[in-house]
Amino acid sequence: MKKYDPIKIEEKWQKIWDETEAFKAKTSKEAKADGENVQKMFLAEMFPYPSGAGLHVGHVRNFSIVDAMARFYTQQRLNVLRPFGYDTFGLPAENYAIKTGISPEVATKQNIDNFRKQAKRLGFAIDWSREINTSDPKYYKWTQWCFLKLFEKGLAYQKESYQWWCPVDQTVLANEQVENGHCWRCGTEVEKKKMKQWFFKITAYADELLDEVDSLDWPEKIKVAQKNWIGRSEGAEISFKVDNDDNQFIKVFTTRPDTIFGATFLVLAPEHPMIAKIMTENAKEKVLDYCKEAIKKSEIERQENKEKTGVFTGAYAINPATGKQIPIWVSDYVLMGYGEGAIMAVPAHDERDFDFANKFDLPVIEVIEKPEDETEKCYHGEGKLINSDRFNGVESADARDGIIKWLEDAGIGKSRVTYKMRDWLISRQRYWGCPIPIAYDKDGNPHAIPEDQLPVIHPEVEDYKPDSTGRSALAKAKDWLKVTIDGEEMTRETDTLDGYACSSWYLWRYVSPDCETAAWDPEEIKYWAPTDVYCGGDHAVAHLLYVRFWCKFFADLGYLPFREPVKRLLYNGYINAPDGKKMSKSKGNVIDPLDVINSGYGADTLRTYELFIGPYNEDAAWSTKAIGGVYRFLNRCYNLVFNPENTVDEKVNIVARNKTAKKVTEDFHRAGFNTAVAALMEFVNELYKNGASEADLVVLAKLLKPFAPHLASEMLEELKSDDEWPTWDEKALVADVVEVVVQVNGKLRAKIQVPAEELNDTDKLTALALAEENVKKYVEGEPKRVIALPKAKLVNIVA
RNA sequence: GGCCGAGUGGCGGAAUUGGUAUACGCGCUAGACUCAAAAUCUGGUGCCCUCUGGGCUUAUGGGUUCGAGUCCCAUCUCGGCUACCA
Numbered sequence A: 001m002k003k004y005d006p007i008k009i010e011e012k013w014q015k016i017w018d019e020t021e022a023f024k025a026k027t028s029k030e031a032k033a034d035g036e037n038v039q040k041m042f043l044a045e046m047f048p049y050p051s052g053a054g055l056h057v058g059h060v061r062n063f064s065i066v067d068a069m070a071r072f073y074t075q076q077r078l079n080v081l082r083p084f085g086y087d088t089f090g091l092p093a094e095n096y097a098i099k100t101g102i103s104p105e106v107a108t109k110q111n112i113d114n115f116r117k118q119a120k121r122l123g124f125a126i127d128w129s130r131e132i133n134t135s136d137p138k139y140y141k142w143t144q145w146c147f148l149k150l151f152e153k154g155l156a157y158q159k160e161s162y163q164w165w166c167p168v169d170q171t172v173l174a175n176e177q178v179e180n181g182h183c184w185r186c187g188t189e190v191e192k193k194k195m196k197q198w199f200f201k202i203t204a205y206a207d208e209l210l211d212e213v214d215s216l217d218w219p220e221k222i223k224v225a226q227k228n229w230i231g232r233s234e235g236a237e238i239s240f241k242v243d244n245d246d247n248q249f250i251k252v253f254t255t256r257p258d259t260i261f262g263a264t265f266l267v268l269a270p271e272h273p274m275i276a277k278i279m280t281e282n283a284k285e286k287v288l289d290y291c292k293e294a295i296k297k298s299e300i301e302r303q304e305n306k307e308k309t310g311v312f313t314g315a316y317a318i319n320p321a322t323g324k325q326i327p328i329w330v331s332d333y334v335l336m337g338y339g340e341g342a343i344m345a346v347p348a349h350d351e352r353d354f355d356f357a358n359k360f361d362l363p364v365i366e367v368i369e370k371p372e373d374e375t376e377k378c379y380h381g382e383g384k385l386i387n388s389d390r391f392n393g394v395e396s397a398d399a400r401d402g403i404i405k406w407l408e409d410a411g412i413g414k415s416r417v418t419y420k421m422r423d424w425l426i427s428r429q430r431y432w433g434c435p436i437p438i439a440y441d442k443d444g445n446p447h448a449i450p451e452d453q454l455p456v457i458h459p460e461v462e463d464y465k466p467d468s469t470g471r472s473a474l475a476k477a478k479d480w481l482k483v484t485i486d487g488e489e490m491t492r493e494t495d496t497l498d499g500y501a502c503s504s505w506y507l508w509r510y511v512s513p514d515c516e517t518a519a520w521d522p523e524e525i526k527y528w529a530p531t532d533v534y535c536g537g538d539h540a541v542a543h544l545l546y547v548r549f550w551c552k553f554f555a556d557l558g559y560l561p562f563r564e565p566v567k568r569l570l571y572n573g574y575i576n577a578p579d580g581k582k583m584s585k586s587k588g589n590v591i592d593p594l595d596v597i598n599s600g601y602g603a604d605t606l607r608t609y610e611l612f613i614g615p616y617n618e619d620a621a622w623s624t625k626a627i628g629g630v631y632r633f634l635n636r637c638y639n640l641v642f643n644p645e646n647t648v649d650e651k652v653n654i655v656a657r658n659k660t661a662k663k664v665t666e667d668f669h670r671a672g673f674n675t676a677v678a679a680l681m682e683f684v685n686e687l688y689k690n691g692a693s694e695a696d697l698v699v700l701a702k703l704l705k706p707f708a709p710h711l712a713s714e715m716l717e718e719l720k721s722d723d724e725w726p727t728w729d730e731k732a733l734v735a736d737v738v739e740v741v742v743q744v745n746g747k748l749r750a751k752i753q754v755p756a757e758e759l760n761d762t763d764k765l766t767a768l769a770l771a772e773e774n775v776k777k778y779v780e781g782e783p784k785r786v787i788a789l790p791k792a793k794l795v796n797i798v799a
Numbered sequence B: 001g002g003c004c005g006a007g008u009g010g011c012g013g014a015a016u017u018g019g020u021a022u023a024c025g026c027g028c029u030a031g032a033c034u035c036a037a038a039a040u041c042u043g044g045u046g047c048c049c050u051c052u053g054g055g056c057u058u059a060u061g062g063g064u065u066c067g068a069g070u071c072c073c074a075u076c077u078c079g080g081c082u083a084c085c086a
Helices: A006-020 A028-033 A057-075 A091-100 A104-121 A137-152 A202-215 A220-230 A257-262 A274-278 A281-296 A299-304 A351-360 A396-410 A522-528 A542-556 A593-612 A626-642 A654-669 A673-690 A694-704 A709-718 A762-770
Strands: A040-045 A079-081 A156-166 A171-173 A191-200 A232-242 A249-254 A265-268 A311-318 A325-330 A342-345 A413-419 A438-440 A446-448 A482-485 A488-492 A531-536 A566-571 A737-744 A747-755 A785-789 A794-798
Touching: A006 A104, A006 A593, A006 A709, A028 A522, A040 A057, A040 A522, A057 A079, A057 A531, A057 A593, A057 A654, A091 A104, A104 A593, A137 A156, A137 A446, A137 A542, A191 A281, A202 A220, A202 A232, A202 A542, A220 A542, A220 A566, A232 A257, A232 A396, A249 A257, A249 A265, A249 A342, A257 A396, A265 A351, A274 A311, A281 A311, A281 A325, A342 A351, A396 A413, A542 A566, A593 A626, A593 A673, A593 A709, A626 A673, A626 A694, A626 A709, A654 A673, A654 A694, A673 A694, A694 A709, A737 A762, A747 A762, A762 A785, A762 A794
Parallel strands: A040 A079, A040 A531, A265 A325, A531 A566, A737 A794
Antiparallel strands: A156 A171, A156 A191, A232 A249, A232 A311, A232 A413, A265 A342, A311 A325, A438 A446, A438 A488, A482 A488, A737 A747, A785 A794
């Protein structure tokens, strides 16, 4: 009796895979030389940030999904590319460096080595010759090249913007370093500091990013999240003249120009540049105080306290519709970053304006007729206009067009589209990031570092803390800072790029990771991209939107022959602790995948369990008991091949064998991994009942391989079989005798056995059904109607 | 507040096009093997009853249909994302 020893089997196969470079993808040239029929398949998971803690069970789930699919397509003899990489720039490594003095570069290398070792221990079918690392100069040279392309086209630009600032540590803080409005390190209340920063003009692609969402084979919730994030709204831009000053106008944006007759005051964002020009002497002190406080306010405070605040500027504007004088206020509920940073307030039909009017006792004029059953004080729906002069009685939708036309004719407004999405702020005053390839001349003008001087190497420093001027620790590399461009002495940019920039193009680097002449080889990208299957459980908007943005940009430049980077997106759920709570070190409920493997289960059990645990796209709770069931299943598979008790004629399980092959194949196409494993379990149960033929075992091992590749390889070796994915015979799916269900009035009353060849004879089926004793009991006289459905194997009698 | 998703046994879940609800696994339980235990194997396992049979059951209440977990309407509960976007 041989015993299933996963540790030994896995060691053996991992060594073989490593030595033979078993998962190396063919380049486009090699594939073409092999013949026209070879289809390509490019799969990837969202590459990990290699933390010091090593792989966690969430990684394992994510990678196991991609691995199962990669192996499935490999067994179908496609040319599969399944690469791997590391997203290594980022705050954790920098924080660790500040704390320990160990350079991020050194720590990152260690973490990568550990991740690689662990990924290999899990037996993933990775093409290790294509490994990439975003903090490797060979990689970030091309991240910088991408930046320069955006800079060249005017899509990378500088703008003043507020940044978190800790007045005690004298340092900028990343969002993650601000905890409830306080510095993560010293606990001081943080401030906002205005600094010049780099942005990518993603808004230039807002419409295309929005329009093409619908055509994507992505989960609905991600598509909706992206649409909401882009947040397109149509409306109008309207100029309000400031009273007693013919030269001053305030522009507002509104989606409801039809309510303009109800605009009883204007509100400006505290950052609005017009405030200083219009405020009266009397109001000046109060207004400036308010603005200063509001700008300092953290977003957290704004969220906590939704009570409206504000201050009157002392100035008035003229409502162009009514000709009436209306007061101009300032309030932080108006955001400078959206629309014009100013609104016309219509308190009768906007809840926020209503609250504000209530608090400061401002007039409310209804201009849209409320439906009779409407109970809310503030009606924001559609209806006929009232109190609106010549527009009275017009439906609000029509009035919008009419009023915009009138505004255009009068030269004081026009229709306009705005987006919630802002341009992407990419400056980070951090050390451990990709240097921005820019230098400044004496006058502070930015210049591109010439392409032949790339990469701008990330310099080593002694102290990783940002300096007190708000610059990153790169400013401490004094020699590095100096650069000569076209004979002119310049100073390098010390901001680094947001990590999302590094990950916005890595999928394309995979096709030619060693290419020294381009970010991606044009031939290879043409063959491999776009990515066929991309799998991850995070970044619903940020990363997945940025990749789409860069794809469109580089497509416009002619570098990419496609406009959407990811054909099919699989968005996997999290694995939680057995109590259903998130795993975290502090709670002490973390399951370490390596512990699970080493406890004797092995990688095959772990991987299969994580795919069996539930639908891949839903969260699941770890169960230390249930994983034992998967181990028992694999053990049964092992025994069928290595300790057979009896072999049978290969016809015995012909239906089950073909059904299982079909089921597992179809489940792969719809990513139903949990049900595919269940189908394999059913098949094994069947083989235990009926005995197994060699043909049964070969099919079992082949179908099992994407889930438990080591064990399946061992089985296939014993069976002297290749691993080519099995096909099935549609005709063999039907048994000789079929069970047909008989219902009376939709209630199950009997089951009859019908020879397969008689199944399609509905008259015969009906007769057989009516002849059943238990059916007769419920049918008195002639049935009203009989529905006989051979395909559903069902007869329903209406009595 | 807005948007999205989900509610099925003791538990994780299955039912893919409206057609046998509860596949598969866990747990529990009985038996075989064993001096015994573990492991393994075989069977049972939604609930209720007047138990060779029958009734009920997919969060709740209605509806459409020969037939509803699935479609429609209303209500409740939970989870996620987002958050003063004019």
